[in-house]
Amino acid sequence: MSRDRADLAVVRGDITAQDVDAVVNAANRGMRGGGGVDGAIHAAGGPAVLEDCRRRFPDGLATGRAGWTTAGDLPARWVIHVVGPDHRAGETDRSLLTSCYAGALAVADELGARSVAVPLVSAGTYGWPLEDAAAAAVDTLRSTPTEVREVRLVAYDARAEQALRAALG
Template identity: 80%
Template sequence: MRLTVVRGDITTQQVDAVVNAANNRMRGGGGVDGAIHAAGGPAILADCVARFPDGLATGAAGWTTAGDLPARWVIHVVGPNRNAGQTDRGLLTSCYAGALAVADELGARSVAFPLISAGVYGWPLDDAVAAAVETLRATPTEVEEARMVAFGDTAYAKIFEWGVLAR
């Protein structure tokens, strides 16, 4: 698998699937979750309600349509909320491994990832990047490109420092 990094907006990525850093309720929210729901339109929320009537557990992954996004699917993951006391790094790494497993089930060959839990959930940026890169590199998958999408310059630079190829 080729691991790349790009500075940009995850909602505009031309990939098979985008990963959404969702909350447990699976009904939209802020940050990446809000952006994906806003850009993808009501079809994503409708599919979330149908597929996840009781939400999704922290560390778990599931998929929906991508609605109006250029991608075909959205793979939703629920990262740990460090600010709420969820400090188990295994929950964070399971988001990346689980997203790749779902991508394999769907037949997705290109997947765009945000930095999960690194925003309002308060995971320290250095460790969020380490968890993402280590897990994506170590997880067996049929995905051909895992693209890290950095919204800002600081995150982009941290990911690039890990030897991730610029796209």
């Protein structure tokens, strides 16, 4: 069976409110919730997300890896957790960042998800330069074969939206 590429769109808003099959979470290695997108997804998804993280990832998840849990109370069916590199802590290997997006699509394919909402991974607290984070996201999502039909790049503010739109061309 031949695989295609997903249609990419930029939207500005709350990733937890996206009506898609799967929402991608920019998680930390511990997989127990945190700040930014991770905290918002755990708060909106409720305790079922954390319970599933504990069950599926008792030892957490390595940087650059992806895995899934229930979405709990979110409109989505699944949360695909990716652990982005912490640029501020010296994790500057871009392949760790791009592997988050490629891994998220691979997990979405395993789940049968056809629509996915994706944040800018590592561009917040982890300090990845915004324009490069946007370029890494768009380039990887454009070039990775997938059965996903729609990828929404969800921008959390005007700067992120501008960077994503510029990367999208």
